[in-house]
Amino acid sequence: MPLEIVPADVSDLRQVLADHARYWGERDLRALHQPVLLREFGATCMVARAEDGIRGYLFGFVTPEQTGYVHLIATRDDSRGTGLGRRLYRHFTGIARSQGAVRLKAITSVTNKGSIAFHRTLGFDARVVEDYDGPGRPMVVFTRTL
Incomplete structure (x- = not known):
């Protein structure tokens, strides 16, 4: 199969x-x-x-x-x-x-280098958003227009 x-x-x-x-x-x-x-x-x-x-x-x-x-x-x-x-x-x-x-979005931790690299190869923009996951918990937010 x-x-x-x-x-x-x-x-x-x-x-x-x-x-x-x-x-x-x-x-x-x-x-x-x-x-x-x-x-x-x-x-x-x-x-x-x-x-x-x-x-x-x-x-x-x-x-x-x-x-x-x-x-x-x-x-x-x-x-x-x-x-x-x-x-x-x-x-x-x-x-x-x-x-x-009309767009895609995903998030990952700022330490997840593999995910960051993967999403960038797919054409996503990546930016760190402070406190995204609560106080003192920044996340990398990926976005891509379709």
Whole structure:
């Protein structure tokens, strides 16, 4: 079975959480993996499935302000560097556009150099916003016009 990008469901979320370390390493981001994202924004949440399981995923949604917001994107440790992250973003972008999005947005921590480099290669502008995630918690905010 080749790799296919398909809508995610709650059972996929359970699998992603069971394999959390393969996607996120030492960082514990399980609290960001909310079932409500899949239940309410299922069309914009996707997994890249292969014969050996979920290779990557992207959970996002389109805001009322026409922004395609990427909440989480991750590739499994054995799929990094294969272009899968780019494929997930392309798939999401197409769906977000069909729902009226005119821009994309994502955020990451100021220390996440890999994410910053990845988003810049995709053409995103990146800027640090002080207190974005609460007092004393700056984040890098990525934006790109569609």
